[in-house]
Amino acid sequence: MLEIQDLHVRVDGKEILKGLTLSVPTGEVHAVMGPNGSGKSTLSYTLAGREGYEIVSGKILFNGEDLAPLSSDARAARGVFLAMQYPVEIPGVTTINFLKTALNAQRRARNESELDALRVLKLVREKAKALNVPEEMLRRALNVGFSGGEKKRLEVLQMSLFEPKLAVLDETDSGLDIDALRMIAESVNAMRGPSRTMLVITHYQRLLTYIVPNRIHVLASGRIVKSGGPELALVLEEKGYEHLIGEPA
Amino acid sequence: MAAIEETRERVADIAGEKYKYGFVTDIEMDLAPKGLSEDVVRMISAKKNEPAWMLEWRLEAYRRWVKMREPNWARVHYPKIDYQDLRYYAAPKSQGERPASLEDVDPKLLETYKKLGIPLSEQKMLAGVAVDAVFDSVSVATTFKQKLTEAGVIFCPISEAVREHPELVKKYLGSVVPVTDNFFATLNSAVFSDGSFVYVPKGVRCPMELSTYFRINASETGQFERTLIIADEGAYVSYLEGCTAPKRDVNQLHAAVVELVALDGAEIKYSTVQNWYPGDEEGKGGIYNFVTKRGDCRGRGSKISWTQVETGSAITWKYPSCILRGDNSVGEFYSIAITNNYQQADTGTKMIHLGKNTRSRIISKGISAGHAQNTYRGLVSVHPKALGARNHTQCDSLLIGGNCGAHTVPYIESRNPSAHIEHEATTSKIGDDQLFYCLSRGIGQEEAVALIVNGFCRDVLQQLPMEFAVEAQKLVGISLEGSVG
Ligand SMILES: Nc1ncnc2c1ncn2[C@@H]1O[C@H](COP(=O)(O)OP(=O)(O)O)[C@@H](O)[C@H]1O
Ligand SMILES: [Mg+2]
Helix, strand or coil: CEEEEEEEEEECCEEEEEEEEEEECCCCEEEEECCCCCCHHHHHHHHHCCCCEEEEEEEEEECCEECCCCCHHHHHHCCEEEECCCCCCEEEEEHHHHHHHHHHHHHHHCCCCCCCHHHHHHHHHHHHHHCCCCHHHHHCEECCCCCHHHHHHHHHHHHHHHCCCEEEEECCCCCCCHHHHHHHHHHHHHHCCCCCEEEEEECCCHHHHCCCCCEEEEEECCEEEEEECCCHHHHHHHHCCCCCCCCCC | CCHHHHHHHCCCCCCCCCCCCCCCCCCCEEECCCCCCHHHHHHHHHHCCCCHHHHHHHHHHHHHHCCCCCCCCCCCCCCCCCHHHCECCEEEHHHCCCCCCHHHCCHHHHHHHHHHCCCCCHHHHHHCEEEEEEECCEEEEECCHHHHHHHCCEEEEHHHHHHHCHHHHHHHCCCCCCCCCCHHHHHHHHHCCECEEEEECCCCECCCEEEEEEECCCCCECECEEEEEEECCCCEEEEEEEEECCCCCCEEEECCEEEEEECCCCEEEEEEEEECCCCCCCCCCEEEEEEEEEEEECCCCCEEEEEEEECCCCEEEECCEEEECCCCCEEEEEEEEEECCCCEEEEEEEEEECCCCCEEEEEEEEEEECCCEEEEEEEEEECCCCCCCEEEEEEEEEEECCCCEEEEEEEEEECCCCCEEEEEEEEEECCHHHHHHHHHCCCCHHHHHHHHHHHHCHHHHCCCCHHHHHHHHHHHHHHCCCCCC
């Protein structure tokens, strides 16, 4: 269960999240939608514990534990995962090596035994298949020269590899063609389960016809202004965000 | 994925390892009195049972040296060195006579090497590494002599070569780095104590990697190794040197000379993993590493590659160079220089194109953290007769934090209009976004830095012999500990 209570977040001295309240029960998938600049990525970075995203007041509880004091890597070890809107390039570090380093770092932090290169490769290959990620891509430097779609697929591949308890997907659908979108949605849907909590952030409702969320929340100017069932996506599609902004949630 | 690839991929287990080589071995030493004089030079020569010509050579160097001045053009700063306050010879007492086999080596020494992780034992034969270990000034044991002898390869301490192979030593010693080359090289010529000698005969591919580990143990002792490697026509040899020193809060001087000679069609690959003690977080102590390394591509179509990973030393002053004398010869320089805390490095290369169609390639990766200063200084010189010479230089600097510096000083002299010289330079910082990306995937701060820096250095790490690439990757992580956050 993810509970965000009256969250105020400041970035570079500017308040971006202004009293955001949201809860996602364990086992559910919720969507957060909102116009550009409404604070969606700020929310995702804050959940992942990025430095510089200062919690001024309010709380983030995950399964009852306050995430605020935890560093980003400690959160990852506890099962928090963020698929980033803009995945980062790391020249010279092959994708497979990165995945192995990350997976084993998480396992070490949880006192689990590390996996050898062969085991990791086998695991990654399985996941890669479902996402149509070619073997060759795994040997290339992480995200370097990857197309937008390849980057997003790799984010989802990491999600299925790390098997997080809380997965936040920040505009994973943007820049994808319909086939890639379907493939990603399938992987995400395959991850749905009674012990996993998911927050799918998107700008368009398109993704939500493939990943049908339990609830949808509309974010505007740093606050949730409306929440509803999956049908809310269609209303937004028809009427846009404008009529909601300023309206109380 | 191939096994080689896999090993390279393995990233450091860096938890809690600071400078783990900083122990001191308690062993009885045979020491020269402090200071340098003709008598000391004579004493060193006598200790080594050298023939008269060698002593003369040394004395000649000494007489030149007293008239020379220490160079001051490098971008490094250090208090004046009192050359009369140093010792120029130190040897473990029990090593007065060279041991006949490993069993005769002082067990304390072997223990030291074990701590250093040196593959001195014969089991390592499987790994194909032959080791000549230099402890302070004396070569302690040379392994795998047998197998090398069968191939006709001479691999022995230089002091032994002076006695056993005088014709080769006379012919080549000082032929690449002349006695009067520079202040430190001249000093070395006068007092060099030990080092390795390699001769690979015509057409022989050396059957294993050769390697030397240098260890400075005694305090207030300078270390002056001299290495001479000759690859005769069509021969090939790959050679690696590793260096460590104990933690001491006074600075120690290391002024080595390495000379490489490649004859027609020969190839020498020379790799260094230098991890001398860098001093502490405040910049106290550490090795002054003032080294002259030069290779002479004397023959047509010969090739010399320098690969260096420089993580240690308080000050590094070092420019492994290639003289591309033979037509169609090739020189390469691959370098990683990491400076942290108050370390200073002024390093680079010289590629001197003399022959026709000579080619050179330079890839330099400089990493600075803390308050360190890292300078790449490189010369590409094309002489009038070097028709069709080509050079490509890639110089990348990476900064970690806001208090360090990176400097690139390329000198290009082209006196032949047909030359193609390309120079590319970049300076970047480890991005917050890169660090956050790693952290968000569960990779801790230190490991993330090591990973990103190893990625930055990948082109150079790939040049190292496989067995040492892993060690080098670990070193990269260890030497940058505490540099972020
Ligand atoms: N580092 C920053 N400094 C100041 N303002 C920022 C910073 N990052 C984002 N913002 C601002 O915060 C607001 C929300 O941004 P963001 O969370 O990226 O929105 P979204 O993901 O919904 O498009 C925008 O107005 C943006 O300009
Ligand atoms: Mg965004």
